[in-house]
Amino acid sequence: MTIANTLKQKIADAASISVEEVSLEHPADLKNGDYSSGVALQYAKQVGVAPRALAEKIVAALGTIAGVARVEVAGAGFINFYLAPAALAEAVETAHTEDMWGSNVTLAGKKILVEYTDPNPFKEFHIGHLMSNAIGESIARLLQFSGAEVKRANYQGDVGPHVAKAVWAVKTGKVAGGSWGDAYIVGNKAYETDEVAKKEIDEVNAQVYSRSDSLINSIYDTGREASLKHFEDLYEILGTKFDHYFFESETAQRGLKLVRAHPEVFEESDGAVVYKGEQDGLHTRVFVTSKGLPTYETKDLGLAELKAETCEFDTSITVTAHEQSDYFKVVLAAMKKVLPEVASKVQHISHGMMRFAEGKMSSRTGNVITGESLLLDLIDAAKIRAAESRADDADALAQQIAVAAIKYQILKQASGKDIIFDRERALSLEGDSGPYLQYAHARACAIGEKAKEQGVVAATDASVEPSDLVRFLHRFPEAVEYAAAHREPHLLTNYLLEFAALFNSWYAQVQVLDGSTSSPHKVALVDAVRRTLKNGLWILGIPAPERM
RNA sequence: GCCCUCGUAGUUCAAUGGAUAGAACUGCGCUCUUCUAAGGCGUUAAUGUAGGUUCGAUUCCUACCGAGGGCACCA
Numbered sequence: 001m002t003i004a005n006t007l008k009q010k011i012a013d014a015a016s017i018s019v020e021e022v023s024l025e026h027p028a029d030l031k032n033g034d035y036s037s038g039v040a041l042q043y044a045k046q047v048g049v050a051p052r053a054l055a056e057k058i059v060a061a062l063g064t065i066a067g068v069a070r071v072e073v074a075g076a077g078f079i080n081f082y083l084a085p086a087a088l089a090e091a092v093e094t095a096h097t098e099d100m101w102g103s104n105v106t107l108a109g110k111k112i113l114v115e116y117t118d119p120n121p122f123k124e125f126h127i128g129h130l131m132s133n134a135i136g137e138s139i140a141r142l143l144q145f146s147g148a149e150v151k152r153a154n155y156q157g158d159v160g161p162h163v164a165k166a167v168w169a170v171k172t173g174k175v176a177g178g179s180w181g182d183a184y185i186v187g188n189k190a191y192e193t194d195e196v197a198k199k200e201i202d203e204v205n206a207q208v209y210s211r212s213d214s215l216i217n218s219i220y221d222t223g224r225e226a227s228l229k230h231f232e233d234l235y236e237i238l239g240t241k242f243d244h245y246f247f248e249s250e251t252a253q254r255g256l257k258l259v260r261a262h263p264e265v266f267e268e269s270d271g272a273v274v275y276k277g278e279q280d281g282l283h284t285r286v287f288v289t290s291k292g293l294p295t296y297e298t299k300d301l302g303l304a305e306l307k308a309e310t311c312e313f314d315t316s317i318t319v320t321a322h323e324q325s326d327y328f329k330v331v332l333a334a335m336k337k338v339l340p341e342v343a344s345k346v347q348h349i350s351h352g353m354m355r356f357a358e359g360k361m362s363s364r365t366g367n368v369i370t371g372e373s374l375l376l377d378l379i380d381a382a383k384i385r386a387a388e389s390r391a392d393d394a395d396a397l398a399q400q401i402a403v404a405a406i407k408y409q410i411l412k413q414a415s416g417k418d419i420i421f422d423r424e425r426a427l428s429l430e431g432d433s434g435p436y437l438q439y440a441h442a443r444a445c446a447i448g449e450k451a452k453e454q455g456v457v458a459a460t461d462a463s464v465e466p467s468d469l470v471r472f473l474h475r476f477p478e479a480v481e482y483a484a485a486h487r488e489p490h491l492l493t494n495y496l497l498e499f500a501a502l503f504n505s506w507y508a509q510v511q512v513l514d515g516s517t518s519s520p521h522k523v524a525l526v527d528a529v530r531r532t533l534k535n536g537l538w539i540l541g542i543p544a545p546e547r548m
Numbered sequence: 549g550c551c552c553u554c555g556u557a558g559u560u561c562a563a564u565g566g567a568u569a570g571a572a573c574u575g576c577g578c579u580c581u582u583c584u585a586a587g588g589c590g591u592u593a594a595u596g597u598a599g600g601u602u603c604g605a606u607u608c609c610u611a612c613c614g615a616g617g618g619c620a621c622c623a
Contacts, residue, residue, distance in 0.1 A: 432561075
């Protein structure tokens, strides 16, 4: 950034001090300029000059900076920079003409594998999977928009006790016609309350692994395929396309081999094979049970190896709920010793859990809310509004609005915190919401369409005094880069909300197609706004319908 | 007991060590003869407690209080 560099160089002339890094930020209030620095406040004491006086000296030494219209000293000693109209008009022009407006190249050439969603065949698609999907997809897109070559991975548990429970329930005719998620619920309950059933399920579990029973094989194969197909339908609605699918059935043996090959890393304890995490300030975890079965820890080691063999990557990210944070640290500590090269590329991103406002725990069918039922409820609710819209396909629009509503709720807050999900709030589709952003985008599209009809051709005019809307639009690329650097979609969500609010407010005051000579410029600006919202929504993984 | 997250308006969330701590929902009052009122405008209301570091702390450090999660054969 030229401003930061100039500031850094000239501050020495002004105060005879050297600074390694100058703070330069976007003031929250646009009145305070496009950029602002607090260096004078920071170094006033060291130099022995009052902050404002030092700021004045620095400003005097700065001279002219390309693209900056004026520099002011304000408040206690802040140095505020106001960009020149031409520099801001350039941002509008870029946003109006460039498809990739807002992208950056900070990760160019980097290969990144992102694993997320991770549902289990034979079980329901839970809220947690929905959260992991929304966050993982958005992080993948943020990295992509920053120039990285991103591959999406999904790791699913297709073997284990949960599978046996569902298969047993079907085999014994305990469920008929229900979903595989229902079968799991029935099997799980029987496992906990019925001794005979428990024994049978354990047997089924062994048979699933050994594939020794043809009836069980048939139920298993049918169920696995149906579950995976069903998940695919959900991914289609959610807008995710995975490049790689990994299954626990592939990672178990691999993991066991790795553990057995490293007796110096793992030790035996009470018949089980464990990793003593205490040596790394963590806790002990079991990798192989006393029955010789691999636990999830071991499977994760196998998964890491399998990922590295399947595709090349510089970084491998796994997105999970926060409850697995400590677990992951132990696995990573063990991995550093078993697969050091892979371990050095592994990163874990965790998110909070979704909780529900009291008394709103059940779905429309009266059951516990799953990720799927939540989505279906929202689609239903959105249909009423969609039917009154201008959309050609109301059902398709209802789906897009529902996805926006739910993803926005997840992506609007810092990912470390739990999310209190209030259905009423999400279903209202108003205010601080995904549909609000979509609506602003649809409005911008409508103006573009009308401009075309009237034959008004967009043309940016660098001499027009820039509005707050333009100055905020100029910050978009930096907002993307900032969010990508922190792997925090909510930082972009916040920017987009504020940007959309600014646009809506501007829209209420300004008539774009008023037949005046300023129309072409305003049409260009509206198109720049449209692309900013479109690209921003794309990064969040939220569809941007052109008509609502 | 130890470890990890986290405590901000009545509620759900923001705030890159900076300027008057921002929104949304709720309440009340305006606003469609003008490009979409899923919109806009106005109005009340908050940093858990006690110290520390700093020119400046919601943010960093320490202690306490409170919430959620994790801590051996589940995933």
